[in-house]
């Protein structure tokens with residue numbers, strides 16, 4: 001059986017947003033500990049390379065890249081209220097994107113079966129010309145553009161299950177029918193976007209699907225919306241590749257999120273996406289770490305997803321998909337989607 005790839009590196013510890021910042025180097029320290037326990041017959045560790053400027057330029061303006069680069073002259077720079085850099089942050093930012101692109105290229109070349117990039121800082125809030133919400137460069141959006149440009153892929157699905165709405169990713173593909181962007185997130189919550197009626201624009205209309213969940217949702221609600229909304233939309237789109245903005249801040253222990261997810265819920269969502277990848281994309285799926293600020297919750301949930309990546313046929317039926325609470329929301333989303341049938 002082909003191995004699953006994991007991108008992780010001690011270099012990711014070097015971005016330091018400050019002692020009391022939740023997006024701290026310890027997140028990667030916890031995952032380096034997990035990586036050490038992996039069975040190397042089933043997993044291979046891929047060392048990252050920094051992304052080139054032209055790769056970053058797939059989603060960001062030259063002036064903005066220069067601004068982030070300039071932050072390496074000072075110990076502490078606030079790009080926005082909660083996006084703080086240190087001297088090494090620009091380099092670590094390039095390495096986060098480069099690690100994900102390395103993973104994509106490895107899967108595309110058939111050298112690994114699928115994979116998970118365990119990198120930081122996260123990326124899904126980053127806009128073309130602005131850092132936001134702990135994010136410097138929009139790694140997942142750059143990954144999708146790279147697939148289109150370097151690998152000639154015509155249809156990419158991005159699933160974002162971070163507790164926050166992936167506004168930067170949504171912006172990148174809002175008018176682009178070649179990228180199906182689906183987000184589950186707590187709502188109303190930071191950054192404020194991601195309502196049901198945000199469905200894309202012009203040629204991209206119908207290719208953005210927002211699933212704004214009330215606080216307090218757990219495994220049952222997430223599995224239910226995956227079953228009723230995510231899977232049918234993905235099947236209709238038939239992606240050639242699936243990219244996952246995997247944030248673990250919907251975990252019940254997370255200090256930022258207000259959700260009740262457990263390790264089993266993340267594993268179940270991963271299994272449903274792995275199944276979609278098998279059915280439509282020749283198994284080609286790459287997971288990217290976004291948020292997730294409780295170290296034990298993060299480590300255990302990533303472990304569950306990694307196991308699913310190798311097992312393939314995890315018994316997802318065992319995840320109880322009742323989630324009655326989200327039935328009105330699902331009804332609303334399906335109603336809005338009627339016109340895109």
Ligand SMILES: [Zn+2]
Pocket residue numbers: 162163164247249290291292
């Ligand atoms: Zn988040």
